[in-house]
Amino acid sequence: MKATARAHTNIALIKYWGKRDEKLFLPMNNSLSITLDAFYTTTSVEFCTCLKKDIFLLNGNIMGEAETNKMTRFLDLIRKMSGSTLYGVVDSINTVPTAAGFASSASGFAALAAASTKALKMEINDDILSQIARQGSGSACRSIHGGYVEWEKGEQLDGSDSFGKQILTENEWDLSILSVLVEPNEKKVLSREGMKRTVDTSPFYTGWLETVDDDLTVAKQAIYDRDFETLGNVLERNALKMHATTLGANPPFMYWTSATVAVMQKVQELRDNGISAYYTIDAGPNVKVLCQPEDENSVREKLMTLSVVQEIYHCHPGPGITYLPNTNRKT
Ligand code: ADP
Ligand code: DP6
Numbered sequence: 001m002k003a004t005a006r007a008h009t010n011i012a013l014i015k016y017w018g019k020r021d022e023k024l025f026l027p028m029n030n031s032l033s034i035t036l037d038a039f040y041t042t043t044s045v046e047f048c049t050c051l052k053k054d055i056f057l058l059n060g061n062i063m064g065e066a067e068t069n070k071m072t073r074f075l076d077l078i079r080k081m082s083g084s085t086l087y088g089v090v091d092s093i094n095t096v097p098t099a100a101g102f103a104s105s106a107s108g109f110a111a112l113a114a115a116s117t118k119a120l121k122m123e124i125n126d127d128i129l130s131q132i133a134r135q136g137s138g139s140a141c142r143s144i145h146g147g148y149v150e151w152e153k154g155e156q157l158d159g160s161d162s163f164g165k166q167i168l169t170e171n172e173w174d175l176s177i178l179s180v181l182v183e184p185n186e187k188k189v190l191s192r193e194g195m196k197r198t199v200d201t202s203p204f205y206t207g208w209l210e211t212v213d214d215d216l217t218v219a220k221q222a223i224y225d226r227d228f229e230t231l232g233n234v235l236e237r238n239a240l241k242m243h244a245t246t247l248g249a250n251p252p253f254m255y256w257t258s259a260t261v262a263v264m265q266k267v268q269e270l271r272d273n274g275i276s277a278y279y280t281i282d283a284g285p286n287v288k289v290l291c292q293p294e295d296e297n298s299v300r301e302k303l304m305t306l307s308v309v310q311e312i313y314h315c316h317p318g319p320g321i322t323y324l325p326n327t328n329r330k331t
Protein backbone atom coordinates (compact mmCIF):
# COMPACT_ATOMS: atom_id res chain seq x y z
CA MET A 1 0.00 0.00 0.00
CA LYS A 2 3.01 2.27 -0.45
CA ALA A 3 4.52 3.90 -3.54
CA THR A 4 7.03 6.64 -4.36
CA ALA A 5 6.99 8.86 -7.43
CA ARG A 6 8.95 11.82 -8.74
CA ALA A 7 7.56 14.62 -10.91
CA HIS A 8 9.39 17.60 -12.36
CA THR A 9 8.03 21.14 -12.40
CA ASN A 10 7.13 22.86 -15.63
CA ILE A 11 7.40 26.40 -16.85
CA ALA A 12 4.50 27.75 -18.90
CA LEU A 13 5.42 29.36 -22.22
CA ILE A 14 1.75 30.10 -22.85
CA LYS A 15 0.04 30.55 -19.51
CA TYR A 16 -2.91 28.87 -17.87
CA TRP A 17 -4.64 31.82 -16.26
CA GLY A 18 -8.26 31.46 -15.19
CA LYS A 19 -10.69 28.61 -14.59
CA ARG A 20 -14.08 28.04 -16.14
CA ASP A 21 -14.83 25.41 -13.48
CA GLU A 22 -13.10 25.82 -10.13
CA LYS A 23 -14.16 22.51 -8.69
CA LEU A 24 -12.87 20.40 -11.58
CA PHE A 25 -9.96 22.75 -12.39
CA LEU A 26 -11.07 23.30 -15.98
CA PRO A 27 -9.14 26.14 -17.59
CA MET A 28 -10.38 28.99 -19.75
CA ASN A 29 -7.62 28.42 -22.34
CA ASN A 30 -5.11 25.87 -23.60
CA SER A 31 -1.59 26.30 -22.25
CA LEU A 32 1.87 25.08 -23.19
CA SER A 33 4.90 24.29 -21.07
CA ILE A 34 8.35 22.78 -20.79
CA THR A 35 8.98 20.24 -18.04
CA LEU A 36 12.26 21.12 -16.29
CA ASP A 37 15.06 18.71 -15.39
CA ALA A 38 16.47 20.54 -12.34
CA PHE A 39 13.35 21.08 -10.20
CA TYR A 40 11.23 18.25 -8.88
CA THR A 41 9.18 16.75 -6.07
CA THR A 42 9.58 13.24 -4.67
CA THR A 43 6.53 11.95 -2.84
CA SER A 44 5.83 8.71 -0.97
CA VAL A 45 2.28 7.76 -0.06
CA GLU A 46 1.36 4.96 2.27
CA PHE A 47 -2.23 3.99 2.98
CA CYS A 48 -2.90 2.18 6.24
CA THR A 49 -5.83 0.88 8.31
CA CYS A 50 -3.90 2.20 11.33
CA LEU A 51 -4.64 5.86 10.47
CA LYS A 52 -7.65 7.92 11.58
CA LYS A 53 -6.83 10.86 9.27
CA ASP A 54 -4.39 11.84 6.53
CA ILE A 55 -0.95 13.08 7.55
CA PHE A 56 1.10 15.38 5.33
CA LEU A 57 4.84 15.94 5.72
CA LEU A 58 6.46 18.52 3.45
CA ASN A 59 10.25 18.69 3.51
CA GLY A 60 10.18 16.72 6.78
CA ASN A 61 7.75 19.04 8.58
CA ILE A 62 4.25 18.01 9.60
CA MET A 63 1.88 20.41 7.88
CA GLY A 64 -0.92 22.28 9.66
CA GLU A 65 -4.64 22.07 9.16
CA ALA A 66 -5.02 24.20 6.02
CA GLU A 67 -2.37 22.34 4.01
CA THR A 68 -3.50 18.94 5.32
CA ASN A 69 -7.12 19.72 4.38
CA LYS A 70 -6.02 20.48 0.80
CA MET A 71 -4.28 17.12 0.77
CA THR A 72 -7.33 15.31 2.18
CA ARG A 73 -9.59 16.85 -0.48
CA PHE A 74 -7.25 15.49 -3.13
CA LEU A 75 -6.93 12.04 -1.55
CA ASP A 76 -10.74 11.93 -1.23
CA LEU A 77 -10.89 12.06 -5.01
CA ILE A 78 -8.45 9.14 -5.29
CA ARG A 79 -10.37 7.21 -2.63
CA LYS A 80 -13.64 7.79 -4.48
CA MET A 81 -12.16 6.57 -7.78
CA SER A 82 -10.54 3.48 -6.26
CA GLY A 83 -13.23 2.54 -3.77
CA SER A 84 -10.74 2.67 -0.88
CA THR A 85 -11.59 4.18 2.51
CA LEU A 86 -8.04 4.18 3.91
CA TYR A 87 -6.22 7.26 5.14
CA GLY A 88 -2.65 7.92 4.06
CA VAL A 89 0.69 9.37 5.11
CA VAL A 90 2.12 11.65 2.44
CA ASP A 91 5.84 12.35 2.74
CA SER A 92 6.98 14.86 0.15
CA ILE A 93 10.28 16.56 -0.57
CA ASN A 94 10.39 19.62 -2.85
CA THR A 95 13.69 20.07 -4.67
CA VAL A 96 12.24 23.43 -5.70
CA PRO A 97 11.31 26.52 -3.62
CA THR A 98 7.70 26.16 -2.38
CA ALA A 99 5.06 28.70 -3.49
CA ALA A 100 7.59 31.15 -4.95
CA GLY A 101 6.50 31.00 -8.59
CA PHE A 102 8.69 27.98 -9.36
CA ALA A 103 5.63 25.74 -9.88
CA SER A 104 5.92 23.62 -6.74
CA SER A 105 2.19 22.95 -7.01
CA ALA A 106 2.76 21.38 -10.45
CA SER A 107 5.47 18.93 -9.41
CA GLY A 108 3.83 18.50 -5.99
CA PHE A 109 0.42 17.35 -7.23
CA ALA A 110 1.79 15.38 -10.20
CA ALA A 111 4.04 13.37 -7.84
CA LEU A 112 1.18 12.94 -5.36
CA ALA A 113 -1.24 11.77 -8.06
CA ALA A 114 1.28 9.22 -9.35
CA ALA A 115 2.33 7.89 -5.91
CA SER A 116 -1.18 7.67 -4.46
CA THR A 117 -2.74 5.93 -7.48
CA LYS A 118 0.16 3.46 -7.60
CA ALA A 119 -0.06 2.78 -3.84
CA LEU A 120 -3.72 1.82 -4.35
CA LYS A 121 -2.76 -0.26 -7.42
CA MET A 122 -5.16 1.66 -9.66
CA GLU A 123 -4.74 0.77 -13.31
CA ILE A 124 -4.86 4.06 -15.19
CA ASN A 125 -3.16 5.50 -18.26
CA ASP A 126 -1.32 8.83 -18.46
CA ASP A 127 -4.37 10.69 -19.76
CA ILE A 128 -6.34 9.74 -16.64
CA LEU A 129 -3.34 10.38 -14.39
CA SER A 130 -3.07 13.87 -15.88
CA GLN A 131 -6.80 14.48 -15.27
CA ILE A 132 -6.34 13.44 -11.64
CA ALA A 133 -3.26 15.65 -11.13
CA ARG A 134 -5.17 18.56 -12.70
CA GLN A 135 -7.66 18.41 -9.82
CA GLY A 136 -4.87 19.06 -7.31
CA SER A 137 -3.38 21.98 -9.22
CA GLY A 138 -4.11 22.79 -12.86
CA SER A 139 -0.48 23.15 -13.93
CA ALA A 140 0.24 19.68 -12.47
CA CYS A 141 -1.54 17.99 -15.38
CA ARG A 142 1.33 19.09 -17.66
CA SER A 143 4.02 17.59 -15.37
CA ILE A 144 2.92 14.02 -16.08
CA HIS A 145 4.89 14.26 -19.32
CA GLY A 146 8.42 15.30 -20.08
CA GLY A 147 9.53 17.80 -22.71
CA TYR A 148 7.06 20.13 -24.38
CA VAL A 149 3.46 19.69 -23.25
CA GLU A 150 0.12 21.21 -24.21
CA TRP A 151 -2.80 21.18 -21.80
CA GLU A 152 -5.91 21.02 -23.91
CA LYS A 153 -8.71 22.77 -22.10
CA GLY A 154 -11.29 20.30 -23.42
CA GLU A 155 -15.00 20.77 -24.00
CA GLN A 156 -16.64 18.18 -21.75
CA LEU A 157 -18.38 19.31 -18.57
CA ASP A 158 -16.83 16.45 -16.58
CA GLY A 159 -13.25 17.33 -17.61
CA SER A 160 -12.64 13.99 -19.32
CA ASP A 161 -10.94 15.68 -22.30
CA SER A 162 -8.92 18.22 -20.28
CA PHE A 163 -5.38 16.91 -19.77
CA GLY A 164 -1.73 17.32 -20.78
CA LYS A 165 -0.42 15.97 -24.10
CA GLN A 166 3.22 15.77 -25.05
CA ILE A 167 4.07 17.58 -28.27
CA LEU A 168 7.86 16.98 -28.28
CA THR A 169 9.96 14.82 -25.97
CA GLU A 170 12.74 16.29 -23.83
CA ASN A 171 15.31 14.90 -26.27
CA GLU A 172 13.87 16.46 -29.41
CA TRP A 173 14.83 20.09 -28.80
CA ASP A 174 17.28 21.32 -26.19
CA LEU A 175 16.80 24.81 -24.79
CA SER A 176 18.31 26.48 -21.74
CA ILE A 177 15.98 27.81 -19.12
CA LEU A 178 17.80 29.91 -16.52
CA SER A 179 15.69 30.22 -13.37
CA VAL A 180 16.69 33.47 -11.77
CA LEU A 181 16.04 33.66 -8.04
CA VAL A 182 15.47 37.16 -6.73
CA GLU A 183 13.07 36.32 -3.88
CA PRO A 184 12.91 32.91 -2.17
CA ASN A 185 9.97 33.69 0.14
CA GLU A 186 6.43 32.48 -0.41
CA LYS A 187 4.21 34.76 -2.48
CA LYS A 188 1.39 36.73 -0.90
CA VAL A 189 -1.23 35.99 -3.55
CA LEU A 190 -1.29 32.26 -4.41
CA SER A 191 -1.87 31.43 -8.10
CA ARG A 192 -5.34 30.08 -7.37
CA GLU A 193 -6.52 33.23 -5.64
CA GLY A 194 -4.76 35.53 -8.14
CA MET A 195 -6.33 34.01 -11.22
CA LYS A 196 -9.78 33.96 -9.64
CA ARG A 197 -9.62 37.62 -8.69
CA THR A 198 -8.49 38.45 -12.21
CA VAL A 199 -11.27 36.49 -13.93
CA ASP A 200 -13.87 37.99 -11.58
CA THR A 201 -12.81 41.63 -11.66
CA SER A 202 -10.21 42.58 -14.29
CA PRO A 203 -11.54 44.33 -17.42
CA PHE A 204 -8.25 43.32 -19.11
CA TYR A 205 -9.12 39.63 -18.84
CA THR A 206 -11.21 39.83 -22.03
CA GLY A 207 -8.09 40.95 -23.92
CA TRP A 208 -6.24 37.94 -22.54
CA LEU A 209 -8.92 35.53 -23.77
CA GLU A 210 -9.13 37.21 -27.17
CA THR A 211 -5.46 36.64 -27.98
CA VAL A 212 -4.18 33.62 -26.05
CA ASP A 213 -5.27 31.03 -28.63
CA ASP A 214 -3.34 32.82 -31.38
CA ASP A 215 -0.28 33.00 -29.11
CA LEU A 216 -0.54 29.27 -28.54
CA THR A 217 -0.81 28.47 -32.25
CA VAL A 218 2.30 30.54 -33.00
CA ALA A 219 4.26 29.00 -30.08
CA LYS A 220 3.34 25.45 -31.00
CA GLN A 221 4.35 25.91 -34.64
CA ALA A 222 7.63 27.54 -33.53
CA ILE A 223 8.35 24.47 -31.37
CA TYR A 224 7.70 22.12 -34.30
CA ASP A 225 9.95 24.34 -36.50
CA ARG A 226 12.64 24.68 -33.75
CA ASP A 227 12.34 28.43 -34.38
CA PHE A 228 13.71 29.99 -31.19
CA GLU A 229 13.21 33.67 -32.16
CA THR A 230 9.51 33.23 -32.91
CA LEU A 231 8.99 31.17 -29.77
CA GLY A 232 10.90 33.68 -27.62
CA ASN A 233 8.92 36.65 -28.88
CA VAL A 234 5.54 35.04 -28.35
CA LEU A 235 6.30 33.59 -24.91
CA GLU A 236 7.53 36.94 -23.61
CA ARG A 237 4.47 38.76 -25.00
CA ASN A 238 2.18 36.16 -23.48
CA ALA A 239 3.75 36.46 -20.02
CA LEU A 240 3.51 40.26 -20.09
CA LYS A 241 -0.14 40.06 -21.07
CA MET A 242 -0.93 37.68 -18.22
CA HIS A 243 0.73 39.99 -15.71
CA ALA A 244 -1.08 43.01 -17.18
CA THR A 245 -4.42 41.42 -16.29
CA THR A 246 -3.51 41.50 -12.58
CA LEU A 247 -3.11 45.28 -12.68
CA GLY A 248 -6.74 45.63 -13.73
CA ALA A 249 -8.05 43.42 -10.93
CA ASN A 250 -9.95 44.78 -7.93
CA PRO A 251 -8.11 45.02 -5.65
CA PRO A 252 -5.16 45.21 -8.06
CA PHE A 253 -2.01 43.21 -7.44
CA MET A 254 1.33 42.52 -9.07
CA TYR A 255 3.76 39.65 -8.73
CA TRP A 256 6.81 41.69 -9.74
CA THR A 257 9.27 43.43 -7.46
CA SER A 258 11.88 45.97 -8.55
CA ALA A 259 14.31 43.03 -8.80
CA THR A 260 11.97 41.29 -11.28
CA VAL A 261 11.95 44.39 -13.47
CA ALA A 262 15.75 44.71 -13.27
CA VAL A 263 16.10 41.17 -14.66
CA MET A 264 13.53 41.86 -17.41
CA GLN A 265 15.40 44.99 -18.45
CA LYS A 266 18.71 43.14 -18.46
CA VAL A 267 17.29 40.55 -20.86
CA GLN A 268 16.09 43.35 -23.15
CA GLU A 269 19.58 44.85 -23.00
CA LEU A 270 21.10 41.47 -23.92
CA ARG A 271 18.88 41.34 -26.99
CA ASP A 272 19.83 44.90 -27.92
CA ASN A 273 23.41 43.61 -27.90
CA GLY A 274 22.62 40.70 -30.18
CA ILE A 275 22.23 37.88 -27.62
CA SER A 276 19.00 36.00 -28.16
CA ALA A 277 17.27 35.58 -24.78
CA TYR A 278 13.65 35.99 -23.66
CA TYR A 279 11.97 35.96 -20.27
CA THR A 280 8.82 34.62 -18.75
CA ILE A 281 7.41 34.97 -15.22
CA ASP A 282 4.82 32.84 -13.44
CA ALA A 283 2.81 33.88 -10.41
CA GLY A 284 5.74 35.19 -8.36
CA PRO A 285 8.67 37.59 -8.59
CA ASN A 286 11.27 35.18 -9.98
CA VAL A 287 12.16 35.22 -13.66
CA LYS A 288 12.92 32.40 -16.10
CA VAL A 289 15.18 33.35 -18.99
CA LEU A 290 15.15 31.18 -22.10
CA CYS A 291 18.07 31.01 -24.49
CA GLN A 292 19.80 28.53 -26.76
CA PRO A 293 22.30 26.19 -25.08
CA GLU A 294 25.30 27.80 -26.80
CA ASP A 295 24.42 31.18 -25.21
CA GLU A 296 23.75 29.80 -21.72
CA ASN A 297 27.05 30.79 -20.13
CA SER A 298 27.19 34.30 -21.54
CA VAL A 299 23.56 34.96 -20.52
CA ARG A 300 24.28 33.66 -17.03
CA GLU A 301 27.38 35.81 -16.71
CA LYS A 302 25.51 38.98 -17.71
CA LEU A 303 22.59 38.26 -15.35
CA MET A 304 24.95 37.59 -12.45
CA THR A 305 26.22 41.19 -12.70
CA LEU A 306 22.89 42.32 -11.22
CA SER A 307 23.14 42.71 -7.44
CA VAL A 308 19.48 41.65 -7.00
CA VAL A 309 20.16 38.18 -8.41
CA GLN A 310 20.61 35.66 -5.58
CA GLU A 311 21.01 32.48 -7.60
CA ILE A 312 20.64 31.16 -11.13
CA TYR A 313 19.58 27.54 -11.69
CA HIS A 314 20.31 26.01 -15.07
CA CYS A 315 17.42 23.95 -16.40
CA HIS A 316 16.80 22.03 -19.62
CA PRO A 317 13.79 20.06 -20.81
CA GLY A 318 13.29 17.22 -18.34
CA PRO A 319 11.39 13.93 -17.97
CA GLY A 320 7.83 13.06 -17.01
CA ILE A 321 6.74 10.95 -14.03
CA THR A 322 9.12 8.30 -12.73
CA TYR A 323 8.45 5.73 -10.02
CA LEU A 324 11.14 5.05 -7.42
CA PRO A 325 11.76 2.29 -4.90
CA ASN A 326 10.27 3.04 -1.46
CA THR A 327 12.71 4.19 1.17
CA ASN A 328 12.17 4.55 4.89
CA ARG A 329 12.64 8.02 6.30
CA LYS A 330 15.31 8.05 8.98
CA THR A 331 14.16 11.09 10.93
P1 ADP B 1 3.92 27.62 -6.99
O1 ADP B 1 4.38 28.78 -7.80
O2 ADP B 1 5.03 27.10 -6.11
O3 ADP B 1 3.28 26.55 -7.82
P2 ADP B 1 1.23 27.95 -5.98
O4 ADP B 1 0.61 29.14 -5.34
O5 ADP B 1 0.70 27.53 -7.29
O6 ADP B 1 2.81 28.20 -6.03
O7 ADP B 1 1.10 26.68 -5.06
C1 ADP B 1 1.68 26.56 -3.80
C2 ADP B 1 0.93 25.47 -3.08
O8 ADP B 1 1.17 24.20 -3.69
C3 ADP B 1 1.39 25.27 -1.65
O9 ADP B 1 0.76 26.20 -0.80
C4 ADP B 1 0.92 23.84 -1.39
O10 ADP B 1 -0.46 23.82 -1.07
C5 ADP B 1 1.06 23.17 -2.74
N1 ADP B 1 2.28 22.34 -2.77
C6 ADP B 1 3.55 22.74 -2.93
N2 ADP B 1 4.40 21.69 -2.87
C7 ADP B 1 3.64 20.59 -2.66
C8 ADP B 1 3.93 19.19 -2.51
N3 ADP B 1 5.17 18.73 -2.58
N4 ADP B 1 2.89 18.34 -2.33
C9 ADP B 1 1.62 18.82 -2.29
N5 ADP B 1 1.29 20.12 -2.42
C10 ADP B 1 2.27 21.00 -2.61
C1 DP6 C 1 0.92 31.62 -13.68
O1 DP6 C 1 -1.61 25.57 -11.48
O2 DP6 C 1 -0.56 26.93 -9.63
O3 DP6 C 1 1.94 29.53 -13.22
O4 DP6 C 1 -4.70 25.33 -10.61
O5 DP6 C 1 -5.17 27.00 -8.85
O6 DP6 C 1 -3.44 25.25 -8.45
P1 DP6 C 1 -4.13 26.12 -9.47
O7 DP6 C 1 -3.03 27.11 -10.04
P2 DP6 C 1 -1.59 26.82 -10.68
O8 DP6 C 1 -1.48 28.08 -11.66
C2 DP6 C 1 -0.38 28.31 -12.46
C3 DP6 C 1 -0.45 29.67 -13.05
C4 DP6 C 1 0.80 30.10 -13.78
C5 DP6 C 1 0.72 29.77 -15.27
C6 DP6 C 1 0.92 28.33 -15.67
O9 DP6 C 1 1.62 27.56 -14.99
O10 DP6 C 1 0.40 27.97 -16.74
Ligand code: CO
Pocket residue numbers: 103104105106137139191
Ligand atom coordinates in the same frame (compact mmCIF):
# COMPACT_ATOMS: atom_id res chain seq x y z
CO1 CO D 1 1.42 26.61 -8.89
